[in-house]
Amino acid sequence: MKLSDFDFELPEELIATRPARPRSSAKLLLADRDGVADRVVSDLVDILKLGDRLVLNDTKVIPARLTGQRFRDGEHGLTSSKIEVTLLEPRSSGDWAALVKPLRKIRDGETIVFSEVLSATVTGRADGQAFLQFNLTGDNFDAALADVGAMPLPPYIAAKRPADEADKEDYQTYWARNAGAVAAPTASLHFDGPLLDALRARGVEFTHVTLHVGAGTFLPVKVDDVRDHKMHSEWGEVTEQAVDEINATKAAGGRIIPVGTTALRLIETAAKSGTLKPWVGPTDIFITPGFQFQVTDGLMTNFHLPKSTLMMLVSALMGVQRVKDIYSHAIGTGYRFFSYGDASLLLPTKP
Structure with missing residues (x-):
């Protein structure tokens, strides 16, 4: 075939x-x-x-699509970069596999801040994916994700419009x-x-x-x-x-x-x-x-x-x-x- x-x-x-x-x-x-x-x-x-x-x-x-910031001390003070994350699946180790864009702008060990209550540390990467350890677990994680996450619309819809409350x-x-x-x-x-x-x-x-x-x-x-x-x-x-x-x-x-x-x-x-x-x-x-x-x-x-x-x-x-x-x-x-x-x-x- x-x-x-x-x-x-x-x-x-x-x-x-x-x-x-x-x-x-x-x-x-x-x-x-x-x-x-x-x-x-x-x-x-x-x-x-x-x-x-x-x-x-x-x-x-x-609501697996998240937008956050990575902060880093630089020569001219604190700098930040916008980081987009799409969660893929939880791993047995307790962290999440995720697609991160741009992956080149984060380092292992750095933290991505999504809100005042939700953040994640990069624990590693493989095959174009990153692994993220969140600061919250269980019901607290679910509540924070529901608050700041967006529905992960397929690429052919996301290319035409962003996800919104209706989704x-x-x-x-x-x-x-x-x-x-x-x-x-x-x-x-x-x-x-x-x-x-x-x-x-x-x-x-x-x-x-x-x-x-x-x-x-x-x-x-x-x-x-x-x-x-x-x-x-x-x-x-x-x-x-x-x-x-x-x-x-x-x-x-x-x-x-x-x-x-x-x-x-x-x-x-x-x-x-x-x-x-x-x-x-x-x-x-x-x-x-x-x-x-x-x-x-x-x-x-x-x-x-x-x-x-x-x-x-x-x-x-x-x-x-x-x-x-x-x-x-x-x-x-x-x-x-x-x-x-x-x-x-x-x-x-x-x-």
Whole structure:
């Protein structure tokens, strides 16, 4: 497989910088055995069936983007430099891996001041990242981060506008509860309270899993042969309760439909032995055409970046040519793309 197999031309004006309001009013492209149909997300109540189960990622995005100052005594007195930080993930040593710009303007051992109460000391660096030890921990750290941090919008949105107060709600799912992600599971952003209530009344069931989405989800694939690409790793958990619920739905003939590629990658990781089992830890599963899905019967997902690992994942589920046709239709009819864009419901035809 070549990287060019997953490329397409996207008009700049189709990149969404704000979500649809209300959330469930976004467009929904339905792709199933009957072809392609243009719907809206609230139509899920009519599309899904009694006994279907949606798998939801309950990770919570932290306001991981920080702006601070580095102070240093110089020949002409105290000098300062503006430092921008994007937190990536906590490390077992207690500090955080982070992207720091400009990295060349800080030294190991120096402190970056973000507010009167929050600061961090640079403890080291590797592979273009810095490691930061914050002066606060636990609830105190969470409160300070909430006060001064901004939501870590994807690069293609951040290049067009800065994050603002609206993003603190818009870039968070309705059911977010386990803090740790630095990117949202964006297909889930289309759900609101009324839609969830209507789906429950329809007989659709829900299972929660947790995958802390990392900044690596936006990293481009740089190799021509996609088999040479190394996936980023993300921490996740599938509980025994989740396994029992999914297995019960399977046994009853219902469909398992992850909402988002993160939920799909997680349950397929937990089922890599051929049987779905409770699972916790990092996953770097890389799903490309030819992958044998163990649990997934369909997928609700947004429209993805060209030449991305997520394009490869949806192509594995639906077929490379089918995805090209779906994306051609979406572009031709004005669907909005990427994190704040519209959605698709992909239901592959079973052999």
